[in-house]
Amino acid sequence: MNSLALSLILACSRGAPERSAEPEASVDEATQPDIVLVLVDTLRADHLGVYGYERPTSPHIDAWAQGASVFDRAYAHSGWTLASVASLFTGRLPHQHRTGHAPVADGLYCPLPDDVPTVAEQLRAAGYRTGAFINNTFLAPEFRLNRGFEHWDWVGSSNLEHRSAADTVAAALQWMGEAPDTPVYAVVHMMEPHAFYNPPEPFLGTFSDAHPLPEGQVIDRSTIVSWQTYEALPTPEQRDRLIALYDEEILTVDAAFQALLDGLEARPADRPTLVVFTADHGEEFWDHGGYEHGHTLMGELTRVPLIVKGPGFGAGRFSTVVSHTDLVRSIRRLAGVAAEPGGDLQGIAAAGSYAGPRLSVSENTLYGPPRVSIVDDGYRLDIRQDKQVVSLWKVAADASETQRVLGDQANALARPLFGQLIRIRGDAEPLASMTAAACSTEIPDPEVFSQLEALGYLDVRPEVPLDQAGGEPTGGGASAE
Numbered sequence: 001m002n003s004l005a006l007s008l009i010l011a012c013s014r015g016a017p018e019r020s021a022e023p024e025a026s027v028d029e030a031t032q033p034d035i036v037l038v039l040v041d042t043l044r045a046d047h048l049g050v051y052g053y054e055r056p057t058s059p060h061i062d063a064w065a066q067g068a069s070v071f072d073r074a075y076a077h078s079g080w081t082l083a084s085v086a087s088l089f090t091g092r093l094p095h096q097h098r099t100g101h102a103p104v105a106d107g108l109y110c111p112l113p114d115d116v117p118t119v120a121e122q123l124r125a126a127g128y129r130t131g132a133f134i135n136n137t138f139l140a141p142e143f144r145l146n147r148g149f150e151h152w153d154w155v156g157s158s159n160l161e162h163r164s165a166a167d168t169v170a171a172a173l174q175w176m177g178e179a180p181d182t183p184v185y186a187v188v189h190m191m192e193p194h195a196f197y198n199p200p201e202p203f204l205g206t207f208s209d210a211h212p213l214p215e216g217q218v219i220d221r222s223t224i225v226s227w228q229t230y231e232a233l234p235t236p237e238q239r240d241r242l243i244a245l246y247d248e249e250i251l252t253v254d255a256a257f258q259a260l261l262d263g264l265e266a267r268p269a270d271r272p273t274l275v276v277f278t279a280d281h282g283e284e285f286w287d288h289g290g291y292e293h294g295h296t297l298m299g300e301l302t303r304v305p306l307i308v309k310g311p312g313f314g315a316g317r318f319s320t321v322v323s324h325t326d327l328v329r330s331i332r333r334l335a336g337v338a339a340e341p342g343g344d345l346q347g348i349a350a351a352g353s354y355a356g357p358r359l360s361v362s363e364n365t366l367y368g369p370p371r372v373s374i375v376d377d378g379y380r381l382d383i384r385q386d387k388q389v390v391s392l393w394k395v396a397a398d399a400s401e402t403q404r405v406l407g408d409q410a411n412a413l414a415r416p417l418f419g420q421l422i423r424i425r426g427d428a429e430p431l432a433s434m435t436a437a438a439c440s441t442e443i444p445d446p447e448v449f450s451q452l453e454a455l456g457y458l459d460v461r462p463e464v465p466l467d468q469a470g471g472e473p474t475g476g477g478a479s480a481e
């Protein structure tokens, strides 16, 4: 491991960020579409029917996706909310927007710096009404991702309570209908798949068994925290029940999404509508030994659904690697906003071929050691930054990443990926730009602080044994290839 890391570092030199040619969508730029970005918290792509899941968690999403551009290999730029959404809202990678968890100390968070422009600001300047309907406490106004939104409808949440997706959709539709002559950029965030999983009626019991759960079999908070902190593992029955409840939360999202589509359909519209369906990150169910999110950058946390329908995005299926910053570039182009020089790497569109190497970089872990990761068509290179330890994983045809590559073959395959990472990022070090001086030493609002505590985010986890959990071959799936 260490010799691999050393040889990689010696083999690669620093360089300027690399840009590749981006495809151009054939759209009428004189018509600014309404842009509706549906952002589901904590939704793994592979738990949707459209991405091959065996359970019918998403009948409405699946039906809508039939006429949409479906991206099979889409990635968020971090594995937890604040850092990931900052990339989605700015079109920049975490080391560029410097928003998230400061690597210098536990419990230190960096709000969006004033010098980083937002997509909402740019679309508002281009004539859009901008509104966001948000339910995650890590998106509280204190983190400043509301900049550029003239209407920021934020409701804080805990793991037990949050505004429902149905109510969020209703609020968004009402706001969109208030000034139908002006194009809108609306972000509709749904919190349901975030832990703890408490699916409402009538979805509770669709996939999970025994409701009400037998005495003693309820998954309580202390049990879940023990899983989050690697102190315990679930029984097979507990794991199955947990995933079934998570899947029922997806059903809740699916119903709310259909209500949103119905509402959009019912509007008097004299312009096209672009609807984007994606997530800020996924959820780990012990794919690499851990549970929940924020602690790694592996595919179960960074691969997200990305389904786009509207001008420039017709029916199609794409297996190329794309990312949230690619999506932002396309949103800007459709809105008539010029691309930021050097700010984006690539764009997506259903029309064109995809030139150049397709990569996605993810950064900024919330728990455990600092990490950075890069994935291409075939492999993921994951770097634990505090010790400069790397691991290489093969990306399977279904986009899972359970097969570790070892030995000389790993060294040879990892070198070009490491070179791409250095060209994009400058180095593989922890985020020096996110220092104590630039970040809040505490969450300013006591209420926000208490909500984060209720979410479990202020628990100081032990040094997570990620090299045991994710760095070593795991049972069954791993091989030396």
Ligand SMILES: [Zn+2]
Pocket: 041, 042, 080, 081, 082, 136, 280, 281
């Ligand atoms: Zn999230």
